Amino acid sequence: MQEKWLITIGVFIIGTMIGSFLNVVIYRIPKGESIVFPASKCQSCQTPLKWWHNIPIFSWLVLGGKCYFCKSKISMQYPLIELITGILFVLLYLKTGLVWYFPFIAASFSALLALVMIDFEYMAVPDNVNFAALLFALIQPDFIHALIYAAIAAGGLYLVGLLSSFIAKREAMGSADVIVAGTMGALLGFPHFFVALFLSALLAMIPSLIKRESGVPFVPFLALATLIIYLYDTQVNMLLEKLIYG
Ligand SMILES: [Zn+2]
Numbered sequence: 001m002q003e004k005w006l007i008t009i010g011v012f013i014i015g016t017m018i019g020s021f022l023n024v025v026i027y028r029i030p031k032g033e034s035i036v037f038p039a040s041k042c043q044s045c046q047t048p049l050k051w052w053h054n055i056p057i058f059s060w061l062v063l064g065g066k067c068y069f070c071k072s073k074i075s076m077q078y079p080l081i082e083l084i085t086g087i088l089f090v091l092l093y094l095k096t097g098l099v100w101y102f103p104f105i106a107a108s109f110s111a112l113l114a115l116v117m118i119d120f121e122y123m124a125v126p127d128n129v130n131f132a133a134l135l136f137a138l139i140q141p142d143f144i145h146a147l148i149y150a151a152i153a154a155g156g157l158y159l160v161g162l163l164s165s166f167i168a169k170r171e172a173m174g175s176a177d178v179i180v181a182g183t184m185g186a187l188l189g190f191p192h193f194f195v196a197l198f199l200s201a202l203l204a205m206i207p208s209l210i211k212r213e214s215g216v217p218f219v220p221f222l223a224l225a226t227l228i229i230y231l232y233d234t235q236v237n238m239l240l241e242k243l244i245y246g
Contacts, residue, residue, distance in 0.1 A: 015089030153185025
Protein backbone atom coordinates (compact mmCIF):
# COMPACT_ATOMS: atom_id res chain seq x y z
CA MET A 1 0.00 0.00 0.00
CA GLN A 2 2.70 2.43 1.06
CA GLU A 3 4.79 1.29 -1.87
CA LYS A 4 2.01 2.20 -4.30
CA TRP A 5 1.87 5.72 -2.84
CA LEU A 6 5.62 6.14 -3.30
CA ILE A 7 5.43 4.96 -6.92
CA THR A 8 2.47 7.29 -7.54
CA ILE A 9 4.45 10.27 -6.22
CA GLY A 10 7.45 9.19 -8.30
CA VAL A 11 5.27 8.91 -11.42
CA PHE A 12 3.86 12.40 -10.72
CA ILE A 13 7.36 13.91 -10.40
CA ILE A 14 8.53 12.24 -13.63
CA GLY A 15 5.33 13.53 -15.28
CA THR A 16 6.07 17.13 -14.24
CA MET A 17 9.61 16.76 -15.67
CA ILE A 18 8.18 15.50 -18.98
CA GLY A 19 5.79 18.48 -18.76
CA SER A 20 8.83 20.77 -18.59
CA PHE A 21 10.12 19.16 -21.77
CA LEU A 22 6.68 19.53 -23.40
CA ASN A 23 6.89 23.27 -22.70
CA VAL A 24 10.09 23.35 -24.74
CA VAL A 25 8.41 21.32 -27.52
CA ILE A 26 5.32 23.59 -27.52
CA TYR A 27 7.45 26.73 -27.61
CA ARG A 28 10.16 25.70 -30.06
CA ILE A 29 8.73 23.16 -32.57
CA PRO A 30 6.32 25.62 -34.27
CA LYS A 31 9.27 28.01 -34.70
CA GLY A 32 11.41 25.28 -36.25
CA GLU A 33 13.96 25.43 -33.43
CA SER A 34 15.91 22.52 -31.92
CA ILE A 35 14.37 21.01 -28.80
CA VAL A 36 17.79 19.98 -27.47
CA PHE A 37 19.99 23.07 -27.91
CA PRO A 38 20.44 25.71 -26.62
CA ALA A 39 19.61 25.46 -22.90
CA SER A 40 16.54 27.31 -21.63
CA LYS A 41 16.82 31.04 -21.26
CA CYS A 42 14.53 33.89 -20.32
CA GLN A 43 12.47 34.84 -23.38
CA SER A 44 12.62 38.47 -22.31
CA CYS A 45 16.23 39.20 -21.30
CA GLN A 46 17.78 36.08 -22.95
CA THR A 47 19.79 35.25 -19.78
CA PRO A 48 20.42 31.47 -19.56
CA LEU A 49 18.49 29.99 -16.65
CA LYS A 50 20.20 28.48 -13.62
CA TRP A 51 19.48 24.82 -12.80
CA TRP A 52 17.19 25.73 -9.92
CA HIS A 53 15.07 27.86 -12.26
CA ASN A 54 14.12 24.70 -14.13
CA ILE A 55 12.47 22.66 -11.37
CA PRO A 56 8.92 21.87 -12.52
CA ILE A 57 6.12 23.90 -10.86
CA PHE A 58 8.34 24.65 -7.83
CA SER A 59 10.62 27.18 -9.58
CA TRP A 60 7.73 29.18 -10.98
CA LEU A 61 6.17 29.40 -7.51
CA VAL A 62 9.44 30.33 -5.78
CA LEU A 63 10.20 32.99 -8.41
CA GLY A 64 6.63 34.32 -8.09
CA GLY A 65 6.03 33.85 -11.81
CA LYS A 66 8.81 36.31 -12.70
CA CYS A 67 12.25 36.03 -14.31
CA TYR A 68 14.99 35.96 -11.63
CA PHE A 69 17.12 38.42 -13.61
CA CYS A 70 14.86 40.93 -15.36
CA LYS A 71 11.65 40.34 -13.34
CA SER A 72 9.51 40.07 -16.46
CA LYS A 73 6.46 37.86 -16.16
CA ILE A 74 6.72 34.14 -16.95
CA SER A 75 3.54 32.68 -18.45
CA MET A 76 1.41 30.59 -16.12
CA GLN A 77 1.17 28.11 -18.98
CA TYR A 78 4.56 26.65 -17.99
CA PRO A 79 3.70 25.42 -14.47
CA LEU A 80 0.18 24.54 -15.65
CA ILE A 81 1.46 22.19 -18.38
CA GLU A 82 3.86 20.63 -15.84
CA LEU A 83 1.01 20.07 -13.38
CA ILE A 84 -1.33 18.68 -16.06
CA THR A 85 1.36 16.27 -17.32
CA GLY A 86 2.03 15.12 -13.74
CA ILE A 87 -1.68 14.40 -13.21
CA LEU A 88 -1.90 12.75 -16.65
CA PHE A 89 0.94 10.35 -15.74
CA VAL A 90 -0.71 9.47 -12.40
CA LEU A 91 -4.09 8.78 -14.07
CA LEU A 92 -2.45 6.55 -16.69
CA TYR A 93 -0.36 4.74 -14.06
CA LEU A 94 -3.43 4.07 -11.91
CA LYS A 95 -5.08 2.64 -15.04
CA THR A 96 -2.31 0.43 -16.41
CA GLY A 97 -0.15 -0.26 -13.35
CA LEU A 98 3.61 -0.53 -13.68
CA VAL A 99 3.69 -2.40 -17.00
CA TRP A 100 6.70 -2.29 -19.35
CA TYR A 101 4.79 -0.29 -21.97
CA PHE A 102 3.60 2.38 -19.49
CA PRO A 103 6.34 4.85 -20.61
CA PHE A 104 5.17 4.52 -24.21
CA ILE A 105 1.48 5.01 -23.41
CA ALA A 106 2.44 8.04 -21.29
CA ALA A 107 4.71 9.34 -24.08
CA SER A 108 1.91 8.98 -26.63
CA PHE A 109 -0.54 10.96 -24.50
CA SER A 110 2.21 13.52 -23.75
CA ALA A 111 2.75 14.07 -27.47
CA LEU A 112 -1.03 14.48 -27.86
CA LEU A 113 -0.98 17.09 -25.08
CA ALA A 114 1.77 19.03 -26.89
CA LEU A 115 -0.29 18.79 -30.11
CA VAL A 116 -3.34 20.18 -28.32
CA MET A 117 -1.40 23.17 -26.98
CA ILE A 118 0.23 23.90 -30.36
CA ASP A 119 -3.15 23.55 -32.09
CA PHE A 120 -4.72 26.03 -29.65
CA GLU A 121 -1.96 28.59 -30.23
CA TYR A 122 -1.19 28.20 -33.93
CA MET A 123 -4.29 26.43 -35.35
CA ALA A 124 -1.86 23.99 -36.93
CA VAL A 125 -0.37 20.68 -35.89
CA PRO A 126 3.29 19.75 -36.56
CA ASP A 127 3.64 16.36 -38.29
CA ASN A 128 6.68 15.23 -36.30
CA VAL A 129 4.90 15.50 -32.93
CA ASN A 130 1.79 13.92 -34.46
CA PHE A 131 3.77 10.94 -35.80
CA ALA A 132 5.61 10.62 -32.46
CA ALA A 133 2.25 10.14 -30.71
CA LEU A 134 1.30 7.43 -33.24
CA LEU A 135 4.67 5.66 -32.99
CA PHE A 136 4.58 5.54 -29.18
CA ALA A 137 0.97 4.31 -29.26
CA LEU A 138 2.04 1.32 -31.37
CA ILE A 139 4.61 0.10 -28.81
CA GLN A 140 2.49 -2.28 -26.76
CA PRO A 141 2.10 -6.04 -26.16
CA ASP A 142 -0.35 -6.54 -29.02
CA PHE A 143 1.66 -4.64 -31.59
CA ILE A 144 0.09 -6.33 -34.63
CA HIS A 145 -3.46 -5.54 -33.55
CA ALA A 146 -2.49 -1.97 -32.63
CA LEU A 147 -1.03 -1.53 -36.12
CA ILE A 148 -4.15 -2.93 -37.80
CA TYR A 149 -6.46 -0.78 -35.64
CA ALA A 150 -4.37 2.32 -36.41
CA ALA A 151 -4.49 1.62 -40.14
CA ILE A 152 -8.26 1.03 -40.16
CA ALA A 153 -8.97 4.11 -38.00
CA ALA A 154 -6.74 6.42 -40.06
CA GLY A 155 -7.94 4.94 -43.36
CA GLY A 156 -11.57 5.14 -42.28
CA LEU A 157 -11.30 8.77 -41.27
CA TYR A 158 -9.45 9.56 -44.49
CA LEU A 159 -12.33 8.10 -46.53
CA VAL A 160 -14.91 10.00 -44.44
CA GLY A 161 -12.87 13.16 -45.09
CA LEU A 162 -12.78 12.49 -48.84
CA LEU A 163 -16.51 11.87 -48.92
CA SER A 164 -17.44 14.95 -46.88
CA SER A 165 -15.04 17.13 -48.90
CA PHE A 166 -16.77 15.85 -52.02
CA ILE A 167 -20.19 16.70 -50.59
CA ALA A 168 -19.19 20.02 -49.01
CA LYS A 169 -16.93 20.90 -51.98
CA ARG A 170 -14.11 22.02 -49.67
CA GLU A 171 -11.54 20.28 -47.51
CA ALA A 172 -13.47 19.03 -44.49
CA MET A 173 -10.71 17.19 -42.69
CA GLY A 174 -6.99 17.82 -42.38
CA SER A 175 -4.28 15.17 -42.74
CA ALA A 176 -3.42 15.91 -39.09
CA ASP A 177 -6.80 14.52 -37.99
CA VAL A 178 -6.13 11.34 -39.94
CA ILE A 179 -2.83 10.73 -38.10
CA VAL A 180 -4.50 11.48 -34.74
CA ALA A 181 -7.18 8.94 -35.68
CA GLY A 182 -4.43 6.36 -36.21
CA THR A 183 -3.10 7.08 -32.70
CA MET A 184 -6.63 6.75 -31.31
CA GLY A 185 -7.12 3.42 -33.07
CA ALA A 186 -3.85 2.05 -31.67
CA LEU A 187 -4.54 3.24 -28.12
CA LEU A 188 -8.22 2.30 -27.94
CA GLY A 189 -8.88 -0.49 -30.44
CA PHE A 190 -12.38 -1.22 -31.67
CA PRO A 191 -15.18 -0.43 -31.01
CA HIS A 192 -13.80 2.06 -28.47
CA PHE A 193 -12.29 4.17 -31.26
CA PHE A 194 -15.82 4.92 -32.50
CA VAL A 195 -17.02 5.74 -28.98
CA ALA A 196 -14.15 8.24 -28.64
CA LEU A 197 -14.90 9.73 -32.06
CA PHE A 198 -18.55 10.17 -31.04
CA LEU A 199 -17.56 11.67 -27.67
CA SER A 200 -15.15 14.12 -29.34
CA ALA A 201 -17.94 15.31 -31.63
CA LEU A 202 -20.15 15.87 -28.56
CA LEU A 203 -17.32 17.72 -26.74
CA ALA A 204 -16.67 19.88 -29.80
CA MET A 205 -20.28 21.04 -29.73
CA ILE A 206 -19.82 22.73 -26.33
CA PRO A 207 -17.56 25.65 -27.41
CA SER A 208 -19.44 26.09 -30.69
CA LEU A 209 -22.65 26.46 -28.67
CA ILE A 210 -21.11 29.06 -26.38
CA LYS A 211 -19.24 30.97 -29.04
CA ARG A 212 -20.09 30.73 -32.71
CA GLU A 213 -16.65 30.32 -34.14
CA SER A 214 -15.97 28.52 -37.38
CA GLY A 215 -12.30 27.75 -36.82
CA VAL A 216 -12.43 25.78 -33.57
CA PRO A 217 -9.52 23.30 -33.69
CA PHE A 218 -10.66 19.68 -33.53
CA VAL A 219 -7.52 17.87 -32.30
CA PRO A 220 -8.05 18.95 -28.64
CA PHE A 221 -11.44 17.22 -28.59
CA LEU A 222 -10.08 14.07 -30.21
CA ALA A 223 -7.26 13.94 -27.63
CA LEU A 224 -9.51 14.61 -24.63
CA ALA A 225 -12.05 12.00 -25.76
CA THR A 226 -9.23 9.48 -26.30
CA LEU A 227 -7.99 9.99 -22.74
CA ILE A 228 -11.47 9.67 -21.24
CA ILE A 229 -12.30 6.48 -23.16
CA TYR A 230 -8.84 5.03 -22.39
CA LEU A 231 -9.27 5.62 -18.65
CA TYR A 232 -12.88 4.41 -18.54
CA ASP A 233 -12.76 1.50 -20.99
CA THR A 234 -14.38 -0.89 -18.48
CA GLN A 235 -17.36 1.44 -18.06
CA VAL A 236 -17.56 1.85 -21.85
CA ASN A 237 -17.70 -1.95 -22.21
CA MET A 238 -20.54 -2.14 -19.70
CA LEU A 239 -22.41 0.65 -21.50
CA LEU A 240 -21.96 -1.01 -24.91
CA GLU A 241 -23.18 -4.36 -23.53
CA LYS A 242 -26.26 -2.68 -22.12
CA LEU A 243 -26.97 -0.94 -25.42
CA ILE A 244 -26.55 -4.11 -27.45
CA TYR A 245 -28.06 -6.78 -25.18
CA GLY A 246 -30.42 -4.57 -23.14
ZN1 LIG B 1 14.60 37.72 -17.89
